[in-house]
Amino acid sequence: MRTLIFATAIRILTPVFLVFSIYILLRGHNHPGGGFIGGLIGSIAFVFHTLAHGTKQTNKSYFNLTFYKFDKKPDHGKFRHALRLLRKNIVRNKNEKPVFIWNYYLLRLRPTYLMATGLLVAVFSGSVGLFTGKPFMAAYWLNAKIPLIGSLGTPLLFDTGVYLLVLGMVLKMVFTMSKD
Amino acid sequence: MLVVLVLCLLFAFFAPRLYRLLGRYVAIPMAILPFGIFVYLLSFFPEVLRGSYIIQLYKWVPALGINLQFRLDGLSLLFGLLITFFGGLIMVYAAGYLKDNPLLGRFYLYLTLFMAAMLGMVTSDNLFCLFLFWEITSITSYLLIGFDNKNVKARSSAWQALLVTGMGGLALMASFILINLATGSYTFTELLAQNTSFSGHSYFAPALILLFLGCFTKSAQFPFHFWLPNAMAAPTPVSAYLHSATMVKAGIYLLARMSPVFAGADAWGYTLVVIGGCTALLGAFLALQHTDMKAILAYTTISALGQMVMMLGLGTTVALKAMLVFLLAHALYKGTMFLAAGAVDHCTGTRDITRLNGLARLMPVTALAATLAALSMAGLMPFFGFIGKELLYEAALSSKIYVWLVFGLTFLTGIVYVAVAVVLSFGIFWNKVKHPTKLEHAPGYMLYLPPFILGFLGVAFGLAPKIAVTPILERAVQSISRGELVELELALWHGFTKELGLSVLTIILGLLLYKALKFVQSRYAILNPVYNLGPERLYHKAFDGFLVFAKKLTMVLQNGNLRRYIIYLILFFSALMFYVLWHDTPHILFASRVVIIQELPFHDVVIFVLVSSALFYLLGTRSRLTSIVVMGLVGYSAALIYIMFGAPDVAATQFLIETLTVVIFVLLLHKLPAFIYLSHQFKKYNYIAISILFGTVMTYTMLVVQDHTIESELKTYYGQTSLLEAHGRNIVNVILVDFRALDTLGEITVLAVAALGVFALLRMQPEKGEKP
Numbered sequence: 039m040r041t042l043i044f045a046t047a048i049r050i051l052t053p054v055f056l057v058f059s060i061y062i063l064l065r066g067h068n069h070p071g072g073g074f075i076g077g078l079i080g081s082i083a084f085v086f087h088t089l090a091h092g093t094k095q096t097n098k099s100y101f102n103l104t105f106y107k108f109d110k111k112p113d114h115g116k117f118r119h120a121l122r123l124l125r126k127n128i129v130r131n132k133n134e135k136p137v138f139i140w141n142y143y144l145l146r147l148r149p150t151y152l153m154a155t156g157l158l159v160a161v162f163s164g165s166v167g168l169f170t171g172k173p174f175m176a177a178y179w180l181n182a183k184i185p186l187i188g189s190l191g192t193p194l195l196f197d198t199g200v201y202l203l204v205l206g207m208v209l210k211m212v213f214t215m216s217k218d
Numbered sequence: 219m220l221v222v223l224v225l226c227l228l229f230a231f232f233a234p235r236l237y238r239l240l241g242r243y244v245a246i247p248m249a250i251l252p253f254g255i256f257v258y259l260l261s262f263f264p265e266v267l268r269g270s271y272i273i274q275l276y277k278w279v280p281a282l283g284i285n286l287q288f289r290l291d292g293l294s295l296l297f298g299l300l301i302t303f304f305g306g307l308i309m310v311y312a313a314g315y316l317k318d319n320p321l322l323g324r325f326y327l328y329l330t331l332f333m334a335a336m337l338g339m340v341t342s343d344n345l346f347c348l349f350l351f352w353e354i355t356s357i358t359s360y361l362l363i364g365f366d367n368k369n370v371k372a373r374s375s376a377w378q379a380l381l382v383t384g385m386g387g388l389a390l391m392a393s394f395i396l397i398n399l400a401t402g403s404y405t406f407t408e409l410l411a412q413n414t415s416f417s418g419h420s421y422f423a424p425a426l427i428l429l430f431l432g433c434f435t436k437s438a439q440f441p442f443h444f445w446l447p448n449a450m451a452a453p454t455p456v457s458a459y460l461h462s463a464t465m466v467k468a469g470i471y472l473l474a475r476m477s478p479v480f481a482g483a484d485a486w487g488y489t490l491v492v493i494g495g496c497t498a499l500l501g502a503f504l505a506l507q508h509t510d511m512k513a514i515l516a517y518t519t520i521s522a523l524g525q526m527v528m529m530l531g532l533g534t535t536v537a538l539k540a541m542l543v544f545l546l547a548h549a550l551y552k553g554t555m556f557l558a559a560g561a562v563d564h565c566t567g568t569r570d571i572t573r574l575n576g577l578a579r580l581m582p583v584t585a586l587a588a589t590l591a592a593l594s595m596a597g598l599m600p601f602f603g604f605i606g607k608e609l610l611y612e613a614a615l616s617s618k619i620y621v622w623l624v625f626g627l628t629f630l631t632g633i634v635y636v637a638v639a640v641v642l643s644f645g646i647f648w649n650k651v652k653h654p655t656k657l658e659h660a661p662g663y664m665l666y667l668p669p670f671i672l673g674f675l676g677v678a679f680g681l682a683p684k685i686a687v688t689p690i691l692e693r694a695v696q697s698i699s700r701g702e703l704v705e706l707e708l709a710l711w712h713g714f715t716k717e718l719g720l721s722v723l724t725i726i727l728g729l730l731l732y733k734a735l736k737f738v739q740s741r742y743a744i745l746n747p748v749y750n751l752g753p754e755r756l757y758h759k760a761f762d763g764f765l766v767f768a769k770k771l772t773m774v775l776q777n778g779n780l781r782r783y784i785i786y787l788i789l790f791f792s793a794l795m796f797y798v799l800w801h802d803t804p805h806i807l808f809a810s811r812v813v814i815i816q817e818l819p820f821h822d823v824v825i826f827v828l829v830s831s832a833l834f835y836l837l838g839t840r841s842r843l844t845s846i847v848v849m850g851l852v853g854y855s856a857a858l859i860y861i862m863f864g865a866p867d868v869a870a871t872q873f874l875i876e877t878l879t880v881v882i883f884v885l886l887l888h889k890l891p892a893f894i895y896l897s898h899q900f901k902k903y904n905y906i907a908i909s910i911l912f913g914t915v916m917t918y919t920m921l922v923v924q925d926h927t928i929e930s931e932l933k934t935y936y937g938q939t940s941l942l943e944a945h946g947r948n949i950v951n952v953i954l955v956d957f958r959a960l961d962t963l964g965e966i967t968v969l970a971v972a973a974l975g976v977f978a979l980l981r982m983q984p985e986k987g988e989k990p
Contacts, residue, residue: 067946070866072954078874085881150977153970160963175959179945189945193955196962200955203966207973208878214977216885 045090052100055083063201064194073197077204084205085212093216101148149213152206160199163192219288219341220276222255226334230327237323245313245664248326252305252333259290259298266295267689269696273343273407283404289343292693296542297340297471299690300549304463305333307668311557312455314664315564325365329459332358336464340471343405345394348472352390352436355465356383362460363452375448378757382445386435390472393428396421397479409479417483426485429476430493437469437523440497444754447516454560457512462519462552467545470526474541474698481533490531491619495627497524502634506735507742511559511569511642515552518595518638521631522548525610528624532617538695539706540609546687547594547606550676554591555642557669558584562646564665565657571645576654578647583666585647590673592643594680596636596728597721602680602687604721605708607632611717629724636728637735683708785908792915804922811921821862829855837906842893843884850880867950 059080066072088096108126110119167176179191229251237244262272271291278285290298312329316322335354342348357380364376400421403409416422433439438446449461460466473490480486501521508514522544529541561584562577563569578585594603610632614625679686692706712718731738749755775786832851839845853876860869936949936957946952954962 066948066951067955068948070870070948070950072867072948072951074954075867075870075874078871078878082874082877082881085878089881089885150974153973157967157970160966164959164963175963177944177956177959191945193944193946193952193959196955196959197951200962200966203970207969210973211976212882212885214980215882 048086048090052083052087055086056080059083059201063197066197067194073200074204076197077201078208080201080205081208081212084209088212088216093213097213149206149210152202153210154206156199156201156203156206158199159202160196163195163199166192166195219274219290219338220286222258223334223338226251226255226330226337230330230334233326233330234323237326242313242317242322244323244326245309248330249306249309249313251330252302252309255337256299256302256306259295259302262290262295263690266290266292266693269693271697278347283344283398284346285344285404286342286347287344287405288338288341288347289405289407290341291697292690292695293471293474293697294341296546296690296694297467298337300546301333301336301340301464304459304549304553305329307553307557307671308455308459310664311458311560311668312453314662315455315560316453317662321365325362325453328358328361328365329456332362332460332465336468339468343407345398345404345406346391349387349391349394352432352468352472353384353387355460355468356380356387356436359383359449359460359465362456363449365453365456366451369451371448372451375445375451379445379449381761382435382442382757386432386442389428389435390432393425393432396425396428400425406475417480422483423485426480426483429472429480430489433469433473434493435469436472437466437527438497438520439469439493439524439527440500441753443497443500443520444752444757446520447513450512450516454512454556454563457516458553458556458560462515462556463549466519466523467526467549470523470530470541470545473527473530474538477530477533477538477698487531487533487619490527491624492531494524494527494529494531495623497521498528498627498631499524502631505634505638506731506738509571509739511562511571511574511646512556514571514638514642515556515559518635519548519552521634522552525628525631528627529610529613532613532619532624534613534616534618535695535699536609536616537613538699539691540606540613542691542694543602543609543687543708544606546679546691547603547676550672550679551591551594551603554587554669554672554676555595557665557672558588558591559642561661561665561669565659565661566655567658568655571641574646574655575651576647576649577657580654580657581661581666583670584661585643587666587669587673588647589643590676591669592639594673594676596639596725597632598725600677600680600710602676602683604680604710605683607721607724608712608717611720615716629720632724633727633731636725637731640729640732641735680710683710781905785905788908788912792911795915795919799918799922804926806921806925822859825855825858840893842887842890846880846883846887850876853879865950867948 059076062071062079063073063076064071066076084096084100087100091099108123110116114122164175166178168174170176170178172178177191177193179189183189229248233244233248236247240246265272271289273290274288276286309326309329312325313322316325319325332355335351335358339348339351339355342351360376360380363379364373366372397409397416398404400416400419401409401412403412435442446461446466450457452461477486498521501517501519501524505514505517505521508517526541526545526548529537529544559569561581562574565581566574566577568574590601594601597604597607610628611625614628615621617624688706688708691708695706776783829852832848832855836845836848839848853872857869857872857876860866860872936953940949940952941947944952944956946956
């Protein structure tokens with residue numbers, strides 16, 4: 039599976055897939071699509087990436103956020119040190135070895151957390167209705183209309199929850215299975 | 219009431235944290251809570267004494283009649299005061315008893331939770347509200363008995379208590395449902411207000427039996443008495459609180475509450491008298507046999523519970539009075555004795571009465587408390603127990619059914635109580651010996667003060683019953699005797715009556731029994747074979763049998779062969795469908811089907827040929843990769859069909875799922891061993907037969923469904939409201955996330971659990987020598 043063409047193509051295509059999946063999620067209310075399909079498309083992006091590059095690489099490139107931290111040089115002031123940190127974090131030089139003091143996995147976006155977040159978001163969107171005195175899961179719509187998305191309301195939030203959960207679920211399964 | 223309960227919950231769940239902050243001084247806030255509630259309950263005293271009751275209603279599931287409705291009348295108030303006062307003392311005592319235990323915080327969590335549940339139970343008016351609290355008491359009891367979780371016996375005893383009382387709890391729920399169906403009322407207030415008894419109703423007998431089952435298991439009546447002595451594996455404060463003063467009296471409480479409803483029936487009175495009598499006698503009989511202080515106390519508790527049940531069965535006003543007075547007296551003296559026994563155990567390291575001697579000089583206050591309690595138990599003159607015993611005799615003698623049997627049982631248990639009281643006070647504390655038992659440490663004030671207070675109350679109530687307890691008891695009797703106003707006159711001295719003479723006789727015979735105790739105990743060995751046939755043995759047999767059965771069933775149904783799981787599912791489903799179709803066979807016009815087949819469009823035929831040839835190819839192939847790809851082909855064809863019928867959402871989902879399935883299979887493929895036929899060729903035909911069966915059933919069902927389309931307004935409703943009310947044009951998605959969002963929530967929860975299950979299954983490392 040790890041042919042060069044496939045691997046390279048996937049590297050470029052994965053972000054496209056992801057954007058497309060979010061587009062599918064958002065258009066779901068008026069056209070074919072929705073959270074479930076969107077989540078599946080998003081997860082397929084990662085699954086193909088895993089097929090091409092392996093679990094570790096996928097984890098590294100999409101689910102971990104790394105921050106570089108350096109010790110303060112004695113002749114630098116606080117502000118200058120902060121500026122340097124900012125620069126080093128934005129323009130990353132592969133040759134310069136950073137000193138990791140902060141946890142490497144600063145942002146652990148593990149699939150289980152995605153699942154949990156999705157479930158929480160879904161439940162929360164349902165309980166918004168409770169505050170307005172309606173039963174659980176009653177929809178609550180804002181008046182605002184946004185060009186691409188349409189009207190904003192708790193069903194969209196619910197759909198986002200479904201999206202996150204499906205994404206997390208498939209990733210969890212695939213990552214578990216592809217590890218040995 | 220709800221505020222009080224929520225406060226209890228808050229205190230309970232903060233207890234471990236408080237323990238971390240305050241150390242063992244956590245006892246101070248935890249003891250202030252029950253005493254505070256005690257005072258709060260006292261504030262209702264004047265209103266209850268006026269003969270009215272207080273009802274508080276919080277809606278929960280009003281559609282089903284399940285509400286948090288609380289009712290505070292005489293009986294509830296009596297129990298509530300008992301629970302909170304005892305609770306406070308026990309909280310203090312526990313701090314002394316479990317001084318060095320690092321889990322003290324958790325202990326307070328359980329104990330406070332239990333107290334809240336108990337309070338909720340005795341004050342709840344709604345039947346299902348009561349059931350809820352009833353079950354919480356069972357669960358907290360389980361946690362408290364098994365508190366010493368490293369001890370095997372404690373764990374198994376906790377299990378036993380939970381299983382027995384839990385079974386009773388289920389029976390109780392069934393009983394409540396039946397009562398509700400028969401009378402249409404959800405609360406005690408409504409039940410009591412109904413003048414007509416429902417004894418003629420066909421649900422009466424089952425409701426009564428199930429109610430008995432619930433109450434008897436909770437209150438350790440024969441044949442379910444065996445869990446109570448085993449529950450003594452709990453720390454002593456728990457035994458004193460749950461298993462003598464409060465929880466085991468929950469069954470008595472419920473019977474008393476229900477007695478105005480059921481009391482008219484013969485079955486009620488006779489059953490209660492017979493079962494209560496058996497229990498009273500059995501408890502007294504077994505109490506003499508034991509030498510462990512807590513075991514003796516446990517069996518006398520069983521016996522006392524039996525007496526209360528018997529009195530409830532008699533049902534006369536004097537019997538109800540006797541029951542309540544005895545209940546209060548029993549709670550006071552038995553609680554004291556348990557706490558004293560705990561102190562002795564704590565200080566000397568043993569509870570065996572043959573090894574305990576002359577402790578009075580070393581622990582004087584404990585000795586005094588135990589003696590006060592023992593004198594009350596024996597029924598001596600100035601103590602509250604005396605009044606209780608007099609009333610018991612009076613009630614027994616005025617019984618309408620089985621007078622001599624009832625009286626004889628009461629008298630016999632009275633004699634045993636005297637003997638036991640002497641054993642537990644004189645025998646341990648006061649008899650003069652050359653070498654009194656040595657103490658490991660002196661009892662702290664936390665260990666001797668609570669029993670002393672309780673013991674002292676026994677005297678105080680006895681000396682001045684008029685001021686202290688008569689009013690509340692009067693209201694309590696009133697609330698269980700259909701609201702009739704009753705006069706309760708409690709006094710120590712009634713003149714030279716029959717009952718006084720009998721009391722004196724009881725004490726004399728009791729002392730004689732104490733003298734002869736050694737001889738009696740030596741004869742108990744004869745009975746050992748009988749115990750092997752007892753209900754406890756039955757329980758163990760049933761328990762083991764259940765485990766073996768479950769194991770065998772699992773071996774048959776889930777033996778690790780995944781194919782078999784699917785086969786069972788399919789066969790069961792097919793059988794169900796067969797059953798349904800057999801019962802009302804719908805008509806299908808096959809002639810019209812033929813016409814449809816003739817008019818089939820070309821692309822449908824193409825897909826049909828594609829799918830069927832793929833399936834035939836699948837049967838012959840031996841390569842896994844090929845079969846996966848072919849299965850994918852079948853799946854994609856299904857998606858095509860969806861598109862043709864104009865369901866783009868479903869089709870998209872199908873496409874994506876098929877893709878994912880293929881990818882996941884490919885990921886797993888290289889881990890599997892090479893494909894070999896291990897089973898006989900015959901098995902393959904078996905599978906083919908099952909598949910054809912399933913396919914036929916499904917096809918037939920589909921045809922039936924198509925022939926009998928159900929006209930529903932849902933479609934038009936969704937069509938109309940989707941854009942107007944739900945702001946969406948895609949009906950499928952609007953249904954998913956708005957109209958039926960709760961279903962979707964359930965589905966995604968299942969998905970999450972399934973993913974975690976896959977994770978657990980794949981990551982579980984099989985232990986050595988075990989099947990993966």
